Amino acid sequence: MRTLVQYNHVPSLFNHLVAREFNRQFSAPAVAKTATPVAANISEDETAYHIELAAPGLKKEDFNINLNNNQLTISAKQEQAGEEKTENYTRKEFSYTSFERSFRLPKNVNNEQIQAAYTDGILKIDLPKIEKTVVEPKQIAVA
Template identity: 50%
Template sequence: MSTLVRYNHLPSFVNPFNVAAEFGRPVISRYHNSLPSVPAVNVKETEHAFELALAAPGLKKEDLNVRVLKNQLTISYKSENKTDETTEKFTRQEFSTSQFERSFRLPKNVDAEQIKASYTDGILTVELPKVVVKEAEAKDIVIG
């Protein structure tokens, strides 16, 4: 059976709920807010394809990016917001960015050229069609 492997971008020993407590601080602290938020992904295998469903409510389709490079599927999002407020005495500018990235190693039986993605009702759906992978056959070579 083929599997999709998730790449973690945080070390496995980092637990966002225990980081502050281990350093003698309250559990709700500035460290908790600085950790990146990564959306959940459901993976479903059917007879003809794998289907990934990524929960991304409230995001703009234009800010989502799905890329395949060297047998690795990467789903990323980046958005930048800027607000300006100007009066006679001061100018205030606030910048905010939000982003995430999820990567999956594709099995050998996925046809990377036929991958399709759609974004509906806050769910990014990526269809990864399967192909039949032929095993390398042994061939005897006649010595001339």
């Protein structure tokens, strides 16, 4: 014989909080991913395309910019190491920062005149456009 039992379908606040904290503590990755994409602003005017990347704290030597098959790849790597020694202990700290962004360039970019500059934490890349040659209409005589 079966009996009916009253069941409360609304979970208690206490159970909800305990379950959420348990899941947060034990389902977190062992190594936290802190890499965020580098913000990029892209603009265009009559003569060029302009890319600006926000990359504060780096030096211009940290950047590597490559162009291969109309794909512009911008990457940077920075490594820092610190060591503090005293009588009782030695403390070593290491940090590593890197990023890479790629952009497919339009066909009207003059690959030979691309310029880059890094000032105040902003990497600016200018991609000049190829000047279009205007084809004048021409009348062809039939012989």
